[in-house]
Amino acid sequence: MKIFKALTTLAISIGTLFGTLPVHAREWSPKAVVDGVYSGIQKIHAYRATPRLIWNTVRGQRGNCGPIRGSHYCTRVYTVYITNRDIRMPYQHGHAAFAYIIAHEYAHAMQTPYRFGRGRSYITELEADCLAGVYLGLIPNIVFDNKDIREIATFAHRIGDYAWGSEYHHGTPKQRVKAVVIGMKASVNGKGVSACRV
Numbered sequence: 001m002k003i004f005k006a007l008t009t010l011a012i013s014i015g016t017l018f019g020t021l022p023v024h025a026r027e028w029s030p031k032a033v034v035d036g037v038y039s040g041i042q043k044i045h046a047y048r049a050t051p052r053l054i055w056n057t058v059r060g061q062r063g064n065c066g067p068i069r070g071s072h073y074c075t076r077v078y079t080v081y082i083t084n085r086d087i088r089m090p091y092q093h094g095h096a097a098f099a100y101i102i103a104h105e106y107a108h109a110m111q112t113p114y115r116f117g118r119g120r121s122y123i124t125e126l127e128a129d130c131l132a133g134v135y136l137g138l139i140p141n142i143v144f145d146n147k148d149i150r151e152i153a154t155f156a157h158r159i160g161d162y163a164w165g166s167e168y169h170h171g172t173p174k175q176r177v178k179a180v181v182i183g184m185k186a187s188v189n190g191k192g193v194s195a196c197r198v
């Protein structure tokens with residue numbers, strides 16, 4: 001498949017960038033993934049824009065932006081909410097897939113100060129996927145090997161949807177894979193977040 005060929009190339013270039021040891025990390029616990037993604041993000045953006053994160057929430061629970069229907073970023077209190085479902089589901093693929101979810105929600109927080117996509121549409125969602133890819137690739141001391149990248153890609157594919165016209169449309173499976181891969185490539189080739197502007 002074309003997509004997997006592209007992924008292999010990407011894994012090789014990320015491996016090259018980080019030196020000679022593309023050793024697959026053990027499966028990290030959700031807590032370790034959250035800490036890892038957050039410490040990476042803080043290194044990139046300093047403390048200027050690190051939202052609070054509340055994770056392992058339950059659907060229906062009350063959050064600061066109303067009842068929690070799914071993982072989201074609440075602008076008003078500058079907080080990312082991650083539901084227990086959004087931990088369980090990506091973990092069926094592995095810890096890298098979970099890291100992508102955290103980075104995606106974090107990207108929504110970044111879309112405000114950096115004047116990325118406004119409002120809510122699948123374009124904003126795909127941009128968040130792309131930004132997530134950039135963040136993942138920039139986290140220090142982490143090597144995303146082929147298996148990790150495949151985890152991210154298969155999970156992005158799984159959560160794509162065809163609900164065109166719905167306010168919950170996040171992009172098709174293909175579009176979501178493409179967006180996160182563009183982001184990961186951009187973090188390797190130095191284009192960074194500018195590759196994600198729509």
Ligand SMILES: [Zn+2]
Binds near residue numbers: 105
């Ligand atoms: Zn989103």
